[in-house]
Amino acid sequence: EVQLVQSGAEVKKPGESLRISCKGSGYSFTSYWISWVRQMPGKGLEWMGNIDPSDSYTNYSPSFQGHVTISADKSISTAYLQWSSLKASDTAMYYCARRIAARGYYVMDVWGQGTTVTVSS
Amino acid sequence: EIVLTQSPGTLSLSPGERATLSCRASQSVSSSYLAWYQQKPGQAPRLLIYGASSRATGIPDRFSGSGSGTDFSLTISRLEPEDFAVYYCQLYGSSLFTFGPGTKVDIK
Numbered sequence: 001e002v003q004l005v006q007s008g009a010e011v012k013k014p015g016e017s018l019r020i021s022c023k024g025s026g027y028s029f030t031s032y033w034i035s036w037v038r039q040m041p042g043k044g045l046e047w048m049g050n051i052d053p054s055d056s057y058t059n060y061s062p063s064f065q066g067h068v069t070i071s072a073d074k075s076i077s078t079a080y081l082q083w084s085s086l087k088a089s090d091t092a093m094y095y096c097a098r099r100i101a102a103r104g105y106y107v108m109d110v111w112g113q114g115t116t117v118t119v120s121s
Numbered sequence: 122e123i124v125l126t127q128s129p130g131t132l133s134l135s136p137g138e139r140a141t142l143s144c145r146a147s148q149s150v151s152s153s154y155l156a157w158y159q160q161k162p163g164q165a166p167r168l169l170i171y172g173a174s175s176r177a178t179g180i181p182d183r184f185s186g187s188g189s190g191t192d193f194s195l196t197i198s199r200l201e202p203e204d205f206a207v208y209y210c211q212l213y214g215s216s217l218f219t220f221g222p223g224t225k226v227d228i229k
Contacts, residue, residue: 035218037166037220044207044209044220044221044222044223045158045160045166045209045211045220045223046220047211047217047218047219047220050216059216059217061217061218095165095166097166103172104151104153104172105153105154105156105171105172105175106154106213106218107156107168107171107177107211107213108158108166108168108211108218109168109177111165111166111167112165113165114165
């Protein structure tokens with residue numbers, strides 16, 4: 001079964017750093033890009049960026065460029081999303097998703113269960 | 122930057138009724154890059170439709186997508202209780218993804 005399993009909920013203080021993870025299984029991890037998507041409380045979905053786990057090439061939404069870092073360790077089939085200095089406005093649910101690109105289609109076909117990040121003093 | 126708008130914001134219908142959701146792009150886009158997702162409370166989104174009109178694996182045939190250019194739609198032919206959820210359209214372009222703001226389909 002193809003799965004993305006994300007790390008557990010986090011509660012942090014403003015200014016702290018954080019890295020959350022997304023582990024793929026049931027497929028060739030390096031054959032598909034991983035996307036990260038933010039969902040703030042009661043709001044819609046926002047695409048943050050992608051990573052190609054085969055070579056760690058990344059691209060970011062302009063809205064998130066410079067605010068987060070996406071990385072991957074293909075040896076353990078895991079992608080990461082990290083912050084160096086959290087803000088209260090980073091409080092949200094974060095999803096990773098497998099991006100497929102086939103026959104001209106680019107979509108997210110498998111999603112992780114989500115990681116809740118709460119930033120509060 | 123292409124902006125997606127979805128209408129209506131909320132659609133209140135009864136089980137068995139037909140739902141038609143709209144997604145409009147601020148400029149003409151390739152239908153290959155238009156997808157629809159469903160999100161139920163407390164769950165991750167699920168891919169429903171890709172390429173504007175192709176159902177993803179395991180999606181019931183009561184879900185259908187159509188459209189081209191700037192105007193796309195998702196139709197649920199007969200609402201089942203499990204279909205009450207939020208629906209997002211998504212566009213891929215210039216190596217970036219954009220989501221629409223979503224349409225909530227709730228029980229009337």
